Amino acid sequence: MAAMAPREEWDEEEEQRQALREPLLGHLHSINLRRHARNSTSQIAIIGSNPCPIESLDYEMIESDLFNQDWRSRGRAAILQYIFLKWTLCFLIGILAAAVGFFNNLAIENLAGIKFVAFYELMLANRYWLAFGMFAASNLALLMFASTITSYISTAAGGSGIPEVKAYLNGVDAPDIFSLRTLVVKILGCITAVSSSLHVGKAGPMVHTGACIAALLGHGGSRRFRMTCKWLRYFKNDRDRRDLVTCGAAAGVAAAFRAPVGGVLFALESLSSWWRSALIWRAFFTTAVVAVVLQTLINICNSGKCGLFGKGGLIMFDVTSDSITYHLTDLPPVILLGVIGGILGSLYNFLMLKVLRIYSLVNEKGCAHKLLLSATVSIFTSCCLFGLPWLASCRPCPKKDCPSIGHSGNYKQFRCPPMHYNDLAGLIFNTNDDAIRNLFTTGTNDELHRTSILLFFVASYILGILSYGVVAPFGLFVPIILTGAIYGRFVGMLTGSSSNLDHGLFAILGSASFLGGTMRMTVSMCVIILELTNNLLLLPLVMLVLLISKTVADSFNANIYDQILKLKGLPYLEGHAEPYMRQLTVSDVVTGPLQTFNGVEKVGNIVHALRTTGHHGFPVIDDPPFSSSPVLFGLILRAHLLVLLKKKDFLPTCSRSGADASKMFMANDFAKRSSGKHDRVEDIELTAEEMEMFIDLHPFTNTSPYTVVETMSLAKALILFREVGLRHLLVVPKSSPRAPVVGILTRHDFMPEHILGLHPYLMRSRWKRLRISVPALKKYFRGFLMWACT
């Protein structure tokens, strides 16, 4: 067999045998060299639209003398306060998220509505060039406003914000992502950008908006505006903030799609990295509040006080076809729809990523370049949208109230004679929500022409890819749903009479397949689509299409949000261990000189360590005067050291402090500051005398950090690190006569770039992710045959 195999394959087999023969720690000496290397993975990531420093969050329970004392002093009343506040905050998050979602919608419908009405009036007067000028200019102005406030006021508000929220919930913090400034820019920017007829959506930013509202409520408003409240002290830690932000994100989705159950599932399936049953129930409460508030607001609007805001409710597409029946003969086109949707979806991801790379090169050059790019994309979009309907032919009106002049009718006259309509104009010169509603409507099989649909599909596909990289706050959902709906209609038309399914249903299934192909969510997307279309009978078909398209697309590339996360350089910690992590031990990846402190440490040493390293945790070792042999006492955090240095309550000699720490400090002094904010060692001024004094670190040290033995495999350590949600994991030696701690693992040490950088031979190993490539497929097939035959 081996003799017949081609040369390269033989090589690989030989390599595998070599690997098997090699003893487990054969490359031990090279590891010890590596111990002096540094972790070179970047601590900078693109947040919104600009690079920012990032940090991990502290989810670990700190158990120092001080903290334990504080916990003990909490009585029943305090626990009751805490519970009461938790639910009140969720209630407020729900109300505010619903209000913002409704306001966004109202503003967009009105802004875009005014624009479209003015445009039609000019078109009806046959003043085409003026109409185009008005259309392009207003689009440009709206988008430039969005891009300008994003670039100059809050760069963190750019994009959909979903990757940032996902990273936050995974334990990655970045400055400014949850500030009041970001919230305002996100809301205003999203309204103007979506109104500018750019091919973007408003659902993604709602996730960030909801999370932002939750985070702001949790730390009681912005500190700069002196709005922090004392009674929110229980929420001054990253664990409670994480829960609030999860509820906020769920509320955002619920408000965007008016899908309360879908919102909870979206947060659960796609955003959250840790989840508890209690949190499901709190998130569900939040989204229930959203649903009730939205319903009330919509009832108010139904009385006609909301301007051009449509009566169809928030984007909810009632597809109440009385008799949705499907048979076995409908399955082949539906399966085909899923397969092609998966391929198109993964291609969309691929192209989007290429475009984002190119755009980021432009955006890096400064604000002027960003604005120029926005302007270019806006003008290109305007030209496309205005030009396309000229290619479609005029069709005679099928019913009475046609062509419509209002803002949301399906039959636009455009350049046609009376009693005729231009089908493409009806799709284009509407808000995306209305276009989707038109496409989802059943019983309109003959209203759209095949060529128009194809043209619009191509335009929508390309514009969607080109638009997302522009610096402004908007999302991906709506363009993907729209593109999918057109694609579905087109498949429905091709199927023709061989299927009984209505083209409106094909459009829904098309949206599902496209969402499955790009976003790769299953349960949450399924529920959101059902809640959007308000039709449960579609469930089996939607499930089928989602599963097929996800499976197909997964064999080509990862989902769009994970790809954007990676592109932005956010150190997202995956839940599963890569196969090569089983081959490495913890000590294979620990890097950098370890900086430790003594139990009673000189102030100068602490300041030096804080200034020269970027570490956030330092092991505290008790040396002989305080113990018989070097003992690991615990781990102290940079933030806590800074509090101690600020207090300047130093000891003159190297001895244990007799004073009771709980009298000198309130536990609140050590409360975690709000997201992205932290003190800097440079801001603390100390005299030379003070630098020679000592601090007793014992009362402030976390005495029970989690530890792993150095021979543990990286995969096993990752499980602990990820499941418990750690920031620092101490590595202890196997045998005792050595130093009590040999290194610290952080999030960055588990990043593939770091590991593969240290161990380049793994790159060539067979443990890479399974992705389809032609030679691999052949090999799989042969392997499968061999296995089946034996």
Place this chain on the structure above:
Amino acid sequence: MAAMAPREEWDEEEEQRQALREPLLGHLHSINLRRHARNSTSQIAIIGSNPCPIESLDYEMIESDLFNQDWRSRGRAAILQYIFLKWTLCFLIGILAAAVGFFNNLAIENLAGIKFVAFYELMLANRYWLAFGMFAASNLALLMFASTITSYISTAAGGSGIPEVKAYLNGVDAPDIFSLRTLVVKILGCITAVSSSLHVGKAGPMVHTGACIAALLGHGGSRRFRMTCKWLRYFKNDRDRRDLVTCGAAAGVAAAFRAPVGGVLFALESLSSWWRSALIWRAFFTTAVVAVVLQTLINICNSGKCGLFGKGGLIMFDVTSDSITYHLTDLPPVILLGVIGGILGSLYNFLMLKVLRIYSLVNEKGCAHKLLLSATVSIFTSCCLFGLPWLASCRPCPKKDCPSIGHSGNYKQFRCPPMHYNDLAGLIFNTNDDAIRNLFTTGTNDELHRTSILLFFVASYILGILSYGVVAPFGLFVPIILTGAIYGRFVGMLTGSSSNLDHGLFAILGSASFLGGTMRMTVSMCVIILELTNNLLLLPLVMLVLLISKTVADSFNANIYDQILKLKGLPYLEGHAEPYMRQLTVSDVVTGPLQTFNGVEKVGNIVHALRTTGHHGFPVIDDPPFSSSPVLFGLILRAHLLVLLKKKDFLPTCSRSGADASKMFMANDFAKRSSGKHDRVEDIELTAEEMEMFIDLHPFTNTSPYTVVETMSLAKALILFREVGLRHLLVVPKSSPRAPVVGILTRHDFMPEHILGLHPYLMRSRWKRLRISVPALKKYFRGFLMWACT
């Protein structure tokens, strides 16, 4: 303030101050005494209907030399096989679960249908006593069959099985819960018990059935029937089995309610203790298969080949009211419905538990007593059901095809003159599914009389409580939904004209409130109700009712499944730490003499340890000949020691073995046996000579067990133990000159009974769970006022 407080309160405050003054490890000397106490929590729990020994599952990654070698030898083909098998198994689980669910339904509809038709014929012939005799006798025979097979063939099949599956997914294994025998008894018993007109349901057992199918497929059928397959070796570990069982349970729920999304959510919210995004998607695939198979089978039945099986599909209650509108005025009755539903639900739980306690006293006495109890309950139920309609008055028929004679009509003539019907008989002499469908139907506000409804509600409430403890396989869902539906209708009738809501909708909301009050699930129940009723417009109201009833009921007691879990003595590990766990350190609860082995250990010592203790993990310590000082080498499992003893490949002297362990053993030799099965040390026979020989444990020892330092708080250790899913957690000393390991924590050490047994003073502490009691309420209120005023 203190002077004015009553005596007992002052005491408590004083105690709190005392606790604060007390140093953290003040009771250290008493701990050291406790180190020699044993963990006295029971290793026996009630599984199904009989006490059985239980065991924990091994989710930890074992990293011994042998295992690592095996992992390394897995090539791409093996990984591909694994992935392929995983999905194939899910596919098979879906098909089988759907088929079983459908078969169950068909059998019940036909068995019960034949019984009811015969009963009506006798009633029409005015032979009342004969009709009653036939009814009672057939009910008794059916139930006795179910009870007999459960008592004599598989006691593990008794009850709904949901507590057992929930405990399994939490890491508690019991013999026989997933055997072929149990599966068969579960299916047959459920069919006969539900057909016997007992007030029980068939949904709960479907969860156990689905899980059982999944577990059996995972280990390739029963070993006794020589059906294990070699290519399933990848699934011979508890992690993969857990995933399969989760998918199976989801498929079971999906098949029971025809609710694919609800099934996934039920498994996620109520059953599973660990969850990953990848698993959501696999479970979703499984339930999608269930949905498609069910749809196909129902289509076949719609052609009328399934006997008395109704055409309405599996229990799906299409509530397609065209115009469900609700206004602010409908809110007060709906809120009231939720509040009272919560109270009734928690009362239901309370009474059910009392009854279960009494029944278990009877059941303990042996099979004859069990059968006697079943017979009593069956006869009582028959009398109740036959007697009740005599209390209802006859009502004139509202439409033409009334009274109906078939098996599922709403209008039963019972003892009435022609063209009249007895409303209560229509509800009682039907399967529960049909009764629920009748109650959920809209537009039938006047068909049922208020007195009948009230009578039936009381009967249903009491019968539901009395039935569940009977030894046979059945569930709680359907009786709770039915009781809730009647309760909802009754509230609807009381509301009268002040609400526009249809009584059918009130019935749905009543079911929701009762489910919320007893089961306390939110998202999954909400989705299941929506999928059952096929009406999304109800969503906001259902959410509201569920939230209210859960909140109200949660302030009285825990959900019914958790209470049954506790009653059964299953050591379920909660995800959150109780407040008192923050006060204790790990060393406060470690008990029992620690049994360790040397790296090279005498066979006799191992056998002695295995025989005299029940431990499943033993630390392996390397002593001076093999290392310079005592070093913790790792942890070895009882199961692996038994394999070594069976192999009898011993060393003559106390020295490291030079042979390559991977040549002597296949990794498969150490594969985990299927659920509930394990070898026993008593079955291994060794000569006196062999007992004096040695085994080198090094290659078989897990070299990287998770460890915690003895001063870590119990709460923090619990997070690690629970999140990572451990069976053994080693406790290491803070300072090195002591023995390298001071104890092992297992699941039982985290049980409240054990902890509170060791530290009885915690019982009186303020850290107990918050539950409403009148004095506590007063205190909360005062505390709240004080807090609000400061």
